[in-house]
Amino acid sequence: MSRANMLLVEDDSALAELLVWNFEREDFRVRHTPDGEEALLLAREQVPDIVLLDWMVEGLSGIEVCRRLRRSTETANVPIIMLTARGEEEDRVRGLETGADDYVTKPFSPRELVARVGAVLRRVRPGLAGEQLSYADIEMDTVGHKVRRGGSTVALGPTEFRLLKHFLEHPGWVFSRERLLDAVWGHDAEIESRTVDVHIRRLRKAINDGGRADIIRTVRSAGYALDASA
Template sequence: MNDRRARAEATAPRILIVEDEPAIALLLAYNLEAAGFMVERIERGDEAEIRLAEEIPDLLILDWMLPGVSGLEICRRLRAREATKTLPVIMLTARGEEQERVRGLSVGADDYVVKPFSVPELMARVHALLRRASPERIATKLQRGPIELDRETRRVYRNGRELHLGPTEFRLLEHLMERPGRVFSRAQLLDAVWGMSIEIDERTVDVHIGRLRKAISRGRERDPLRTVRGSGYSFDETFERD
């Protein structure tokens, strides 16, 4: 039961809340966690920048006025970085004037919510933004070149041929296919596929990658998995039909 819960949490969309008003941050976190999201809270803008440099969430809820660094400046810097230029950002602020809303959107915020806000409305905006930004996170099927992964039936096909994967190899392939081209370290894959609570050596990832490769490629078929020396593994974004 704990293992299943850890895996579910590891694959849930991750939301970072940067808000210096504890009551608002707690309200947001409670409702987002109840909806199945993984949530992290930070109160200061400078601390948020450090955290964003360490790990990029699936969505950022960002207060306009923050100690350390303002939310406006954080958003501007995120859009200037290649790794975060498409990160979904909802700006949360007490500023309701049209000019201020335009200013927030002009630095790259995807949406703008004025305090006091309706929690159901904010939740709807979160879901809508995640659907637009990462449709693969909610899609029933993932298709990358000749490989099709069906989440409902837990089956994988290559050019119509069913591939026989173990449950761990299935989750590993699913995670890599969600973001083709992105390189995941062994530690990140352990977190996402096995769960943070599981004490497993990072070399275990190499073993399962090897098994996955044998299962999805035979003969002279192209291997869609890339090994990036010193960094980790990715699903090749240039992978096309055999």
């Protein structure tokens, strides 16, 4: 599994330490905060691949953190697993209705939680589950640097390959030019956002060759998304 970035929001320091140890052992990068407000700041600074969110944390409640993460365009699709001592069905339903993807009631075993996180990531972030990425009729071998669409080989330059890889890891997500610059070129790259448009055009030309359907959606004033329904 490729390394996944986790945001852990938990104010029980002993439990947080145990979870950090278990997930780092599974090769996750874990950022931890006991505070709901800080969790929102951390999520904006670097959008996580998954959020483990305690129902009762300092500052904002876990439910409110979940609600605000879902309202934000950048984090609307990030999977969220709620951790809580509340086992009542009504509370579970409320958590799921707020936008949580899964719900784990304390006490739980760290191994169970690792398995649940892995299951959610495989469902929503298939790109973190191995070396082969695929979406619709596009397949990518990230180790061999090979791309096929509908069984036919697609020739891509290194930048277009990285762009497509990022899209394949987040199918359906809308990325602004600035977010794509950070993800594909890096924070320190002195490149204009218009450069993204140039490489998107090249990527489109390569993967749509032969009259195939355009699978990259342009979202006016927002950015681009890999979207088979486009």
